Amino acid sequence: MVTIQSVTKKYGNSAKAAVENLSLALVPGEIFGFLGPNGAGKSTTIKMIVGLLSQDTGTITVDGHDTLNETVLVKQRIGYVPDEPLFYEKMTANEYLQFICEIYRVPNEARQERIVRWAKRFSLHGVLDDQISSYSRGMKQKLGIVTALVHEPRLLILDEPMVGLDPKSAFILKEVMHEFCEGGRSVFFSTHVMEVAERLCTRVGIIMNGSLIACDTFHALQERSGSGDLSLEQLFLEMTDETE
Amino acid sequence: MKLNNIRLLLRAAGKGDSRWEQFVTISLESKKSNSRKKSRLVIQVVIALSILLAAGSMAFMLGVNYYQMEILGSIVGIDGFSWFMGAVTAALITFMFGMFSGGSVLYHGKDLPLLLVLPLTQRELLISRLILHYKANFFMHTILFLPAVAVAIHVHGISFPIIVAALVQITIAPFIPLSLSLIVLHLFVKGKKHTRKSRESWAIIFMLTLLVVMQGLASRWMQSGMDSSNLENFANSFGIVLQGLQRILLFPKWQMSMALGPHSFVNGLYFLLAVAAITIGAIYLVATAYGETVTRLWETSTTVRKNNGKSSRSYTGHYALEWSLVRREYAIINEHSAFKMELYGEAVIPLILVVVYAISGVIGEFKVMLEPVFRLDTFPMIVTGALLLTSSLSMMSGTSYSREGKLLALSRTMPLEGASFVRGKMAAHLMLFYSTYLIFSLAALAIFRLELVHAVWMMPLGFFAVGSSACFGLAIDGRNPRLDWKLPQQAVKQNLNGLAAMGISFANIAVLAGLGYLLAEPIGLSALSSGLLLVAPSACIWWLSWKLAVSGARRLYQAQ
């Protein structure tokens, strides 16, 4: 689904690479959780997959399409929730979603049904005709998620999607991510909420200082650490501990 | 109050904002590839030249105007009337822009919520904002006034009072219109039912009235000036008007006398005292409730609802992809009144003027005045050239990517080719400016009773010229868009890309005009055949500009 091969990325003329020699492969039908301390390189990796940033070396493909050379095909397949919600704030949510449907060429007949369905799912139905500028942080986050889902992508990429969500919405999002994978589609998301990662993910990857230090199922990680009953939180803290 | 805090606030607000810094970034951009060095140099020179051209031609036009005023003044025995007019013009226009920049700098800056939580006193914040307000308008005030200094020196020779007065004028005179703008803004903001929209529409109405009145007066004067048989009469009536103006408008009168006497020193003193009084008064007024006002505005500004309570509209409606992009373009423009004002103003003000002229009968008088030109064989081409100029000189595309600001990241995740974006943006541009061109040219055909067959070349020529103005603008803005603005003005009015785009559009029209002249004069073709022949080169230029715009867009939208 997604393959990342020895990818390195430096910002501008900074000496240190934000992502260094990263290799990863995402198989169809899996939920991949991407963990790591602040500044580890999660958002950078995600932005390279969605085509906002270009890697200095290495290749990234989505569904077999190269992210640098076949950008349109790649973007067409991805639903992306950015780390910071961005909208044309003077549009109403409905106008905005219509616009997104048009850009992603959602068939005309399907639009209304999809917009309403996803908006209802995230309890935004009542405010679809409000200007986005009047939305709260969490409402904007949910609108971002609806935006990513409404064009039915093959791959869902979310950068810290739980930020600002109320418990019910967070629960629904987890449900949605599960359903999304059932048809062989995949989810790639970064998070700082270990419980979510532990319960939801098929596999997790832990990145630190730009390099992948672990990438496996939760149970495999537990086994490798030697003690079978550590939580992901404990594992994470242990692995990313730099004091020694 | 800590001076250091104010200094810090100014530094933070000014980061990367100056024209110079922007120019340097344009020049240093794409440092990586050495192969592009040459083309970079060329682009740098072209941009610098076109900016000089745009600013220079504006200053020159003003200078000519002021000079005429000086001559008229001297006929009725007033020395230095150019100074008077320069002061009035600069003050009026600065006041108007001050209404916008003051509103956004003082009350609606995007960085205000950030600053409001910092441990600063109200006064520190206010002072830093006032300085920014001054800084934002200083440059334009100077450009508007300097030609008057040039005229005064040209006519009266250089002297000590003139130099001192010019310095005082440039640094201190902006306080008058800016203080007035503060007072008016304060009254608006204090008003119970204040909305940003209402305030800005008032400013627009004020500006339009001003424009119409000034144009109306100018054309009246010009027209009576043309009629040399009763110059005497004219001079007399004009003299009465001038003396009347001088009695009412004390500030410019003092300013004028400060430079050119009599009693330079006394008048200068009057002027300085009066400026001090009005400035202190305005600041005092604003300071009384600055903090509360800003907080209150922030509380109320984000709860706008568009269709409150109305049930959901039908979700149907199929649009072509480009049409969606066009609508998005307008959604972005409508997001900020600074954008609306700039772009719709560019498109619509000439239209309003024509309507006003038509109603007031000035057009008829113009026709009489233009009689000699009117009979020229090349007249249709001259008219078209003028129309093309009004329709091509705009900031619309030259700031199009910049206007998206942070939201450009959103466009960059969309599954579209660069060419689609360019098509959408060009269509948006044509919608606003080609449509007005069409209206103008039809009106011109009717008013000057030209043969309708000229429309056959005027329409396509306009399409390609306006289209290339759009594409050149996109090509320039695509190279180095200004995305990190905090005040919307920084994306349009203070955006070098827009100015450069206007310069290139100007050059484009100049090239076409030159070609047209060659065809019509030395070669001696009729206006119709010259016009028809011009369509081909204009199409070629458009094609070139299209290629540039698309390659710029491709680079902008690819991963970085």
Ligand SMILES: Nc1ncnc2c1ncn2[C@@H]1O[C@H](COP(=O)(O)OP(=O)(O)OP(=O)(O)O)[C@@H](O)[C@H]1O
């Ligand atoms: N625009 C930028 N310019 C320069 N350096 C950047 C930029 N964005 C990120 N970096 C650097 O790249 C590294 C990785 O940043 P990234 O945003 O990918 O971290 P992250 O894992 O998403 O962190 P967080 O958990 O805080 O979101 C950091 O060291 C950061 O300083």
Ligand SMILES: [Mg+2]
């Ligand atoms: Mg991040």
